[in-house]
Amino acid sequence: MSNAPLLAGVIGAPIGHSRSPQLHTHWLRQLGIRGHYIPMEVQASDLEEVLRMLPRMGFRGVNVTIPHKERVLEIADQATDRATLMGAANTIIFRADGKLHADNTDGYGFLANLKQQAPMWEPDAGPALVLGAGGASRAVIAALLDAGVQDVVITNRTRIRADQLSDAFGKRVRVAEWVQAGNLMETATTVINTTALGMVGKPEMRVPLDGLRENTVVSDLVYTPLDTRLLTVAAERGCHCVDGLGMLLHQAVPAFERFFGMRPTVDEATRRAALA
Numbered sequence: 652m653s654n655a656p657l658l659a660g661v662i663g664a665p666i667g668h669s670r671s672p673q674l675h676t677h678w679l680r681q682l683g684i685r686g687h688y689i690p691m692e693v694q695a696s697d698l699e700e701v702l703r704m705l706p707r708m709g710f711r712g713v714n715v716t717i718p719h720k721e722r723v724l725e726i727a728d729q730a731t732d733r734a735t736l737m738g739a740a741n742t743i744i745f746r747a748d749g750k751l752h753a754d755n756t757d758g759y760g761f762l763a764n765l766k767q768q769a770p771m772w773e774p775d776a777g778p779a780l781v782l783g784a785g786g787a788s789r790a791v792i793a794a795l796l797d798a799g800v801q802d803v804v805i806t807n808r809t810r811i812r813a814d815q816l817s818d819a820f821g822k823r824v825r826v827a828e829w830v831q832a833g834n835l836m837e838t839a840t841t842v843i844n845t846t847a848l849g850m851v852g853k854p855e856m857r858v859p860l861d862g863l864r865e866n867t868v869v870s871d872l873v874y875t876p877l878d879t880r881l882l883t884v885a886a887e888r889g890c891h892c893v894d895g896l897g898m899l900l901h902q903a904v905p906a907f908e909r910f911f912g913m914r915p916t917v918d919e920a921t922r923r924a925a926l927a
Contacts, residue, residue, distance in 0.1 A: 657686035658709050659910035662701070663716035666692040670925045671714055671903060677924035678907055678915040686911055695719065699726045706745035711910045713743050714903070720755075720786065727753035736819075737789045742906045757787065758794035760902025761872075767901070767917065768893040769868045774799040777840035781805050782832060782858070784812035787872055788845040792820055795841075804839070806832045833859030836867070842885075844871045849879040856881055865889035872898060900925060 661671045667690075675688035691713075693701050698719055705713065715723050720739035724730055727743060728750040734740045740753035765772055779800050781788055784807035795803055803824045807813040813826045827835055836842055842863070848856040850873045860881065863869065869885035874895035882892045900917045908914040915921070 655709055657684065657711060657911050658689070659686070659711050659713060659906075660689035660691050660705075661714040661716060662691050662693045662698070662719060664692050664694055664718060666690045666716070669716055670899065671716075673927060674900065674903055674921070674925045675907055675910075677921065679911065681920070682911075682913050682915060684911050684913060688910075693719070695722065698722055702726055702743065702751060706749060710745060712745050712906070714906055715741050715743060723751075724753050727751040729753065731755070733758060733793065736793055737786065739786050739789075741902065742909070744909050754905075755790065756902040756905050757790035757898070758797070759905060760898045760900070761791050761870075762794040762798055763901035763904070763917075764897030765868070765870060765893055768897055769870075769891045771891065772841070772868045775801060778802040778804055778835075778838055779841040779843065780832070780835050780839035781843050781845060782848075783807055783845035784809070784816050785845060789816060789819075791843055791845055791872075792816065792824060796820065796823060800841070804835055806835065833862050836860065836862035837864065839867065841868045842870070842881075844873065844879075844881055847873065849873050849881060851875045860884045860888075863888045863890055866891065868893065871895050874899060896922060896925060 661669050672688055672690045679686050724740045730753040734753045734755040737755045740755050742754045742756055744752040746752055779795050792803055804827050805813040805816055806827045806829050808829050817824045817826045847853045863885055867890045869890045870893035871879045871881045872895040873879050877894045886892050900921055
């Protein structure tokens with residue numbers, strides 16, 4: 652097997668929406684690596700059997716997307732602290748001893764994207780407002796706290812989910828009512844939308860945006876479209892805007908390095924490849 656192409660892939664159901672194959676294939680070609688990155692639609696009932704079989708077929712690991720991120724963490728033999736904290740994994744590495752090692756690189760991807768698109772961002776400049784309390788929100792909050800943000804405010808349409816996140820992260824995270832989201836933007840120095848609001852096929856974000864101030868760093872994890880209403884209004888108000896595509900690209904970097912042995916760079920060519 653020493654001369655065989657390196658193999659990795661992505662598992663989900665459905666999988667046709669994933670941009671990971673074109674992204675990883677771009678990096679393979681750019682770096683001159685002999686390998687393949689394969690999309691695989693796998694149903695929940697087959698997930699563990701497939702994960703145990705893939706290493707025997709020569710795969711080095713897989714990325715994991717909806718709806719399997721929580722389940723793969725239960726199947727894995729080992730997990731990083733950050734995957735355990737987030738309760739989900741997006742990367743499974745197949746170890747030489749046959750064990751499955753789970754990780755979550757979403758928080759890394761969010762922070763790397765924020766620093767690339769808004770290099771002036773200072774974590775201790777003031778409160779960060781996080782819209783939403785789903786799995787993406789958990790990754791974002793963990794990354795913000797690790798970076799040194801001292802005050803994170805969560806607001807979610809369903810209050811109980813925000814309360815659960817606040818309980819998990821402790822005193823630096825507090826909860827506000829969804830109806831106060833617009834007002835909270837007046838004091839936030841960082842605003843992040845982790846919901847699907849504004850995505851193609853989803854409801855538009857109706858949160859009042861009048862409170863956005865000049866030089867606020869505004870990030871939207873939605874990347875279809877790239878220019879969401881939140882980012883469009885933020886740009887008009889003189890904010891520093893961070894689109895969601897970069898998070899997708901940056902979270903893939905550590906996985907690619909583990910699969911194929913070389914660390915890729917997120918640049919404009921990478922963005923074009925992901926959007927192709």
